[in-house]
Every structure is written in C-alpha cells, then in structure tokens.
Amino acid sequence: xxxxxxxxVLLHPTSFPSRYGIGDLGLEAYKFIxxxxxxxxxxxxxxxxxxxxxxxxxxMSYSAIAGNHLLISPDKLLDEGLLTESDxxxxxxxxxxxxxFDKVAPTKIQLLKKACENFKTKASSIQQKEFAxxxxxxAYWLDDYALFMALKDSQDSASWHTWEPELAxxxxxxxxxxxxxxxxxxxxxxxxxxxxxxxxxxxKSYANMRGIDIIGDIPIYVAHDSADVWAxxxxxxxxxxxxxxxxxxxxxxxxxxxxxxxxxNPVYNWEKLQQQDFxxxxxxxxxxxxxxxxxxxxxxxxxxxxxxxxxxxxxxINGEWVTAPGEELFDTIxxxxxxxxxxxxxxxxxxxxVEALRDKYEFPGMKVLQFAFGSDPGxxxxxxxxxxxxxxxxxxxxxxxxxxxxxTANDYEKQNLSLYLGCIDPQGIHxxxxxxxxxxxxxxxxxxxxxxxxxxxxxxxxxxxxAEGNWEWRYHSAGLSDELSDRLKVLTKxxxxxxxxxxx
Numbered sequence: 384x385x386x387x388x389x390x391x392v393l394l395h396p397t398s399f400p401s402r403y404g405i406g407d408l409g410l411e412a413y414k415f416i417x418x419x420x421x422x423x424x425x426x427x428x429x430x431x432x433x434x435x436x437x438x439x440x441x442x443m444s445y446s447a448i449a450g451n452h453l454l455i456s457p458d459k460l461l462d463e464g465l466l467t468e469s470d471x472x473x474x475x476x477x478x479x480x481x482x483x484f485d486k487v488a489p490t491k492i493q494l495l496k497k498a499c500e501n502f503k504t505k506a507s508s509i510q511q512k513e514f515a516x517x518x519x520x521x522a523y524w525l526d527d528y529a530l531f532m533a534l535k536d537s538q539d540s541a542s543w544h545t546w547e548p549e550l551a552x553x554x555x556x557x558x559x560x561x562x563x564x565x566x567x568x569x570x571x572x573x574x575x576x577x578x579x580x581x582x583x584x585x586x587k588s589y590a591n592m593r594g595i596d597i598i599g600d601i602p603i604y605v606a607h608d609s610a611d612v613w614a615x616x617x618x619x620x621x622x623x624x625x626x627x628x629x630x631x632x633x634x635x636x637x638x639x640x641x642x643x644x645x646x647x648n649p650v651y652n653w654e655k656l657q658q659q660d661f662x663x664x665x666x667x668x669x670x671x672x673x674x675x676x677x678x679x680x681x682x683x684x685x686x687x688x689x690x691x692x693x694x695x696x697x698x699x700i701n702g703e704w705v706t707a708p709g710e711e712l713f714d715t716i717x718x719x720x721x722x723x724x725x726x727x728x729x730x731x732x733x734x735x736x737v738e739a740l741r742d743k744y745e746f747p748g749m750k751v752l753q754f755a756f757g758s759d760p761g762x763x764x765x766x767x768x769x770x771x772x773x774x775x776x777x778x779x780x781x782x783x784x785x786x787x788x789x790x791t792a793n794d795y796e797k798q799n800l801s802l803y804l805g806c807i808d809p810q811g812i813h814x815x816x817x818x819x820x821x822x823x824x825x826x827x828x829x830x831x832x833x834x835x836x837x838x839x840x841x842x843x844x845x846x847x848x849x850a851e852g853n854w855e856w857r858y859h860s861a862g863l864s865d866e867l868s869d870r871l872k873v874l875t876k877x878x879x880x881x882x883x884x885x886x887x
Contacts (some may be wrong), residue, residue, distance in 0.1 A: 385745055385772045390821060390828040390880040391426025392419060396454050397482055400860045404477030404487040408582040409456030411860060413589060418863045420593040422871040423881040428598035428829050430780055439484045439854045443606040448524045448670045450579035457494045459582055464505060465498040481855040499574045517577045525573060531610035533568035542608040544626030551626055583674050594882050599675030603682040604632045604648035618656050618663055619649040630691040633699035637731055640848045643699030650691050653708055661715045668716055683727035687737045709740050726774055750775040752816050753788050756799040766823040774827035777816040777834045780844040784833040785813040787840030813837045821878040836862050
C-alpha cells in the first residue's frame with residue numbers, strides 16, 4: 384500500500400544509551416521518541432527484536448516472535464518493585480560506545496532472574512492475572528519458545544539437533560517429563576517475555592500518541608537453532624535423520640561479496656506450507672502487528688525465488704534459484720489479515736517477476752543513495768529514476784555510514800556525486816545525502832541515526848558475511864541536540880514530509 388509523504392529514522396534499540404552496557408526500553412528510548420516528534424519525523428525503524436545467539440545478529444534469532452530480553456529496562460523493573468537499588472550495587476563499568484555482549488548478558492540475566500523471583504512473591508493479583516492472560520494468548524508460540532530455551536540451558540546451549548533423539552524429535556512422553564523437571568526455568572522464560580512485551584507496548588503507545596509509527600523488520604528466514612525450526616521441522620528443508628540443514632539460504636555473488644552470502648538458515652519446505660494454508664506465516668505476520676505498525680520484509684525477493692545451497696557447501700556460489708509461491712502466500716495473508724502495511728526490501732538481484740510480485744500488492748520497494756553514483760544515468764538508485772511508491776535510505780544497517788562510505792568511495796563515485804549535487808555542503812556529506820533523500824519523489828525517506836549524527840565507519844552497524852564484531856554501536860544522549868533536531872525539522876518541512884498541520 385502506498386504511504387503518505389513522510390520521513391523517519393533508523394535506529395536499533397540496542398544503540399540507546401544506558402548504564403547497563405546495552406540500549407533498553409527505558410528513559411532514553413522515550414527521549415529518542417521525543418527527538419523524533421520534535422524533528423517532525425513520523426517513523427522509527429528498528430531491526431528485528433528477537434533474542435539473539437552467536438554473533439548477536441538480530442537476523443539469527445532463537446525465535447521469530449519472541450522479544451530480546453536484553454532490551455528489558457532494569458530501571459522499569461525497579462519502578463515496579465521487582466528490583467531494589469541494592470541489586471545494582473556491583474554493576475560493571477561498561478563501554479558507553481559499544482555493546483560488549485559477553486559482558487552485558489550475564490549482568491542483565493542476573494537482574495532478570497532476581498526480578499522473576501520477586502515477581503513470584505510480590506506480584507499483585509492484577510499483575511498475576513495479566514501474566515496469566517499473556518501466557519494464554521501467546522501460548523501458540525510462547526510454550527514452545529520457553530521450553531526450547533529451558534532445554535537449551537539444560538543442554539549447555541547445544542543446538543537442538545544434537546540433543547537426545549527423543550527431545551530433538553519432540554516425542555510427547557519425553558517433553559512431558561522435561562516440562563515437569565524444568566518448571567521453574569520455563570516460568571522464567573515466560574516471565575521475561577511478559578516483561579519485554581509489557582515494556583515494548585508502553586513504549587509503542589508513547590510513540591503512537593506522538594504521531595510516530597514503528598517499522599519492524601521481519602527476516603524472511605529464521606535460525607536453524609531456533610524454537611521455530613525445532614517445533615515445526617516439517618516446514619523447513621532439513622535432513623530427516625540428523626535434523627541438520629539440508630538446503631541453506633543465502634544469495635549468490637553480489638555487490639557485498641564475490642562468493643555470495645551463505646547465511647546457513649534452512650530454506651522453507653513451501654509445499655508443506657501450502658498444504659497447511661501457510662498457517663505459520665499467517666501467525667508470524669499477525670504476531671508482528673502486535674508490536675509494530677509497519678512491517679519491512681527483509682529479502683523480499685525470496686518470496687518469488689530463493690537461492691538454495693546444498694548441505695556441506697562453504698560458500699554460496701554453488702546454489703540455485705528455486706521458485707517460491709509468494710503470490711499464493713500474500714493472497715492468503717490478505718484474505719486472513721486484510722491489507723497489510725508492508726515495505727519490501729528488494730535489493731540485490733531483482734527480476735521483473737520480483738517487481739511484479741511487489742507491485743501487485745503495492746508494497747513500496749527500497750532505494751539506497753549510496754548505490755546511486757557508481758554507474759550511468761540509468762542507475763535505478765538515482766533519485767530522478769524513482770517512482771513515488773518507494774522508501775529511500777541514505778544507507779542501511781548493512782552499509783557503511785554515509786561519511787564512512789564517502790571517505791572510501793572511488794574517485795568516479797565522488798566525481799559523480801559532486802556533479803549531481805552541484806556543490807558540497809560545508810557541514811558534511813551526510814547532510815547532502817539526507818537532503819537528497821528528503822527532496823526525492825519517494826513517499827518515504829528513512830535516515831540512519833549515524834548519518835544524522837555525521838559519524839564515520841566506527842559507527843557502522845553490520846558488515847555482511849562477517850560473523851563477529853557487529854551490532855555493537857551506541858550513541859551518547861547528548862548527541863540528540865536541539866540544534867540537530869531543528870536542522871532536521873527545517874529540511875523535513877521544506878520537502879513536504881512534516882506531519883499534517885505542521886507544514887506552515
């Protein structure tokens with residue numbers, strides 16, 4: 384569906400300032416919403432919000448629906464009476480510029496377990512009813528997730544396909560036995576999901592009341608070592624004997640990598656999904672709409688055809704394209720859930736068939752300005768080649784920051800950009816591209832906060848195909864200055880992207 388002319392900011396919650404080594408859903412999140420409102424922005428885009436494993440990638444989560452417990456604000460737990468000031472007495476000295484996940488996780492988990500124990504003894508009758516209601520309404524995914532995580536802990540975090548066969552294959556008697564044995568652990572995982580969704584819902588309501596809609600990212604694939612694959616092995620391409628991935632997801636060689644990207648996620652058994660009337664996908668989209676206003680589908684082209692790489696390959700080179708039933712899927716979702724607010728990440732190798740699928744449902748595609756200046760005037764990322772039903776970015780979480788990109792761009796790109804702009808903003812190339820995005824014909828413009836702050840490649844969020852050292856960047860609260868807000872507001876008004884009633 385086409386969206387109103389508007390703009391917003393891309394920022395993952397882990398990047399918020401906080402005293403706990405990682406951004407959370409506390410005060411700084413609310414301050415960021417205030418900054419967006421004051422700057423006349425109408426969207427906040429986040430990366431996937433699920434609990435992460437090795438590599439800390441939000442695109443490799445233990446669940447397609449669960450929230451990341453590391454985002455829970457201990458300060459809000461303190462306000463609830465579930466923690467006391469003494470619980471914070473021995474906090475480590477955390478890096479304020481980056482997330483040290485290995486240091487953060489044990490500290491946060493210790494606080495969350497303390498809060499869980501206090502909840503059991505101190506929760507009011509209303510809180511107990513809310514918790515019971517949450518567990519009941521979310522049972523279709525929460526029961527499997529809580530059991531999966533409790534089992535992982537009991538198995539020294541080993542991947543589910545290496546567990547005892549009766550657990551890996553979910554034999555009913557074995558599951559009943561471990562549910563009795565792990566009652567306390569299962570309760571803990573349900574509790575932290577309850578707290579995550581409560582805090583997230585409060586923050587989302589605050590944003591919505593201030594005219595800010597949240598764009599949430601839904602990765603097309605889920606991690607092999609996840610509750611989703613363990614609980615629904617029949618809808619994924621797995622080795623029936625070992626449970627390992629039989630066909631791996633990825634993309635062929637492209638702009639980012641000469642050997643392609645081998646993600647390692649299992650691709651879907653679309654035939655089985657069709658037989659089930661796409662029930663798993665319908666539930667996933669429905670769940671996403673519980674806590675975001677707009678869904679950005681990552682790797683949208685995979686719904687038309689996907690790159691499948693056989694088990695045992697070490698790069699993505701030897702894969703093949705396999706057709707997917709995207710049209711049937713989106714028809715089913717529309718029939719069951721109505722016309723959804725969806726953005727399509729249509730970067731990479733895009734065919735006329737992918738464009739036709741995107742356009743049939745009026746999903747806006749993506750344009751990235753950093754891709755615009757390396758070729759000729761036919762480049763589809765140049766603003767004069769846009770149509771209205773697109774969302775334009777200066778860069779994405781997979782790109783360098785605009786300052787970092789410009790500093791390493793080749794002479795041809797720099798010359799093209801200079802000729803295109805006519806002159807360079809003395810205050811920085813980042814404002815040139817922000818102005819270019821906001822002035823474009825695209826209905827929506829989304830700017831990473833790193834570009835608004837004018838930061839270099841030290842603030843880059845992710846390097847595709849690099850397993851470690853990503854998703855770590857954080858900003859300082861003082862960076863969101865009134866001066867910065869005013870400049871963004873002026874440009875937003877100038878190019879007709881301000882909220883209704885604020886164009887004067």
